[in-house]
Amino acid sequence: xQKQELEKQFETHIRDHxxxxxxxxxxxxxxxxxxxxxxxxxxxxxxxxxxKFRGDxxxxxxxxxxxxxxxxxxxxxxxxxxxxxxxxxxxxLASHDSAGSAEEEQVQQxxxxxxxxxxxxxxxxxxxxxxxxxxxxxxxxGINQGNLRVKMNRxxxxxxxxxxxxxxxxR
Amino acid sequence: xxxxxxxQHWKQTPVPNNINTDIMKLIQHKSYGPVAALKxxxxxxxxxxxxxxxxxxxxxxxxxxxxxTSILFWSYVAFCIVVVAFAYRNYRIADKMQNMNSAVRSNLxxxxxxxxxxxxxxxxxxxxxxxxxxxxxxxxxxxxxxRMLDKWHALNPAIRFGAYGALLLLxxxxxxxxxxxxxxxxxxxxxxxxxxx
Numbered sequence: 001x002q003k004q005e006l007e008k009q010f011e012t013h014i015r016d017h018x019x020x021x022x023x024x025x026x027x028x029x030x031x032x033x034x035x036x037x038x039x040x041x042x043x044x045x046x047x048x049x050x051x052k053f054r055g056d057x058x059x060x061x062x063x064x065x066x067x068x069x070x071x072x073x074x075x076x077x078x079x080x081x082x083x084x085x086x087x088x089x090x091x092x093l094a095s096h097d098s099a100g101s102a103e104e105e106q107v108q109q110x111x112x113x114x115x116x117x118x119x120x121x122x123x124x125x126x127x128x129x130x131x132x133x134x135x136x137x138x139x140x141x142g143i144n145q146g147n148l149r150v151k152m153n154r155x156x157x158x159x160x161x162x163x164x165x166x167x168x169x170x171r
Numbered sequence: 172x173x174x175x176x177x178x179q180h181w182k183q184t185p186v187p188n189n190i191n192t193d194i195m196k197l198i199q200h201k202s203y204g205p206v207a208a209l210k211x212x213x214x215x216x217x218x219x220x221x222x223x224x225x226x227x228x229x230x231x232x233x234x235x236x237x238x239x240t241s242i243l244f245w246s247y248v249a250f251c252i253v254v255v256a257f258a259y260r261n262y263r264i265a266d267k268m269q270n271m272n273s274a275v276r277s278n279l280x281x282x283x284x285x286x287x288x289x290x291x292x293x294x295x296x297x298x299x300x301x302x303x304x305x306x307x308x309x310x311x312x313x314x315x316x317x318r319m320l321d322k323w324h325a326l327n328p329a330i331r332f333g334a335y336g337a338l339l340l341l342x343x344x345x346x347x348x349x350x351x352x353x354x355x356x357x358x359x360x361x362x363x364x365x366x367x368x
Contacts, residue, residue: 015194019184022184023184044197045202045204045271049270049271049272062272065271069278073278073279107180123275125174128174141275141276141368142274142275142276142277142278143368160173163172
């Protein structure tokens with residue numbers, strides 16, 4: 001395939017899945033600058049891997065694999081980036097109009113709690129929110145479905161515990 | 172609020188305007204991940220080690236035959252070739268680490284395996300280099316005369332071999348500390364991720 005044709009195909013695919021990529025960045029990076037850096041790095045890794053994409057898996061599955069792999073294994077510019085943030089202090093969604101309302105506050109609390117999960121749990125939460133089937137999650141993460149279901153229940157419980165003190169105003 | 176209640180909110184995530192969406196421009200950038208940094212380091216190592224013997228020759232430009240007939244010079248050339256070969260091998264390993272097509276768990280396991288393999292190669296390589304240096308210092312005076320080595324050989328063999336032993340021991344500890352500093356944290360981080368799965 002000609003390079004130009006390959007570039008064109010790649011660009012179309014990325015444009016179609018841009019939101020999906022941004023959501024990965026949103027889960028794994030906490031400032032706009034970091035999100036942009038991560039977005040760029042993921043696109044770069046996708047571009048490198050694109051010629052090897054044979055269509056065995058769904059494009060979105062392949063894309064999730066590379067995006068999550070890049071996000072969790074690539075310690076970025078500042079080496080302590082992954083652990084140095086304070087999730088509770090960094091709202092993950094700053095652009096919504098309803099900021100300040102009780103519901104929005106709960107949403108922000110839940111996002112902050114998600115920010116406190118480990119890297120694997122975050123991937124699981126993101127795929128769950130994206131309503132991916134457990135079968136597809138298995139393809140992406142390489143964890144068997146039974147284990148995924150157990151993990152998902154534990155995560156839900158963990159998030160309940162993390163947001164509980166906030167509801168009662170003790171935190 | 173439960174995680175399931177967040178789904179609707181999550182679906183409405185807007186793409187921010189300030190994110191660079193010029194895909195073709197983005198792919199022109201260089202990668203800055205840890206594997207890309209490793210590859211850059213190996214490329215640099217290969218270039219420097221390939222050029223060093225040339226620089227050495229340039230410094231003896233007034234009498235090049237002196238360098239060309241020196242056992243030490245040719246040993247150094249051999250050493251540089253071996254280092255370049257090692258760096259190339261490491262570069263290939265890092266290249267394999269950049270393949271992220273597989274599922275997250277198997278990708279992590281592969282990264283751990285390759286990184287450990289690379290560390291083993293490095294340790295073996297550095298030990299061999301040290302043994303080569305010791306052998307050279309011990310053997311060269313039998314073939315060529317070097318004033319500096321004469322002084323060294325005038326010392327009691329027990330002191331000489333004691334010094335070699337101390338050097339090897341020092342290398343063992345500095346290697347461990349250096350590897351832990353350079354890759355150890357990243358390796359532990361990757362292992363931690365696999366344990367979380």
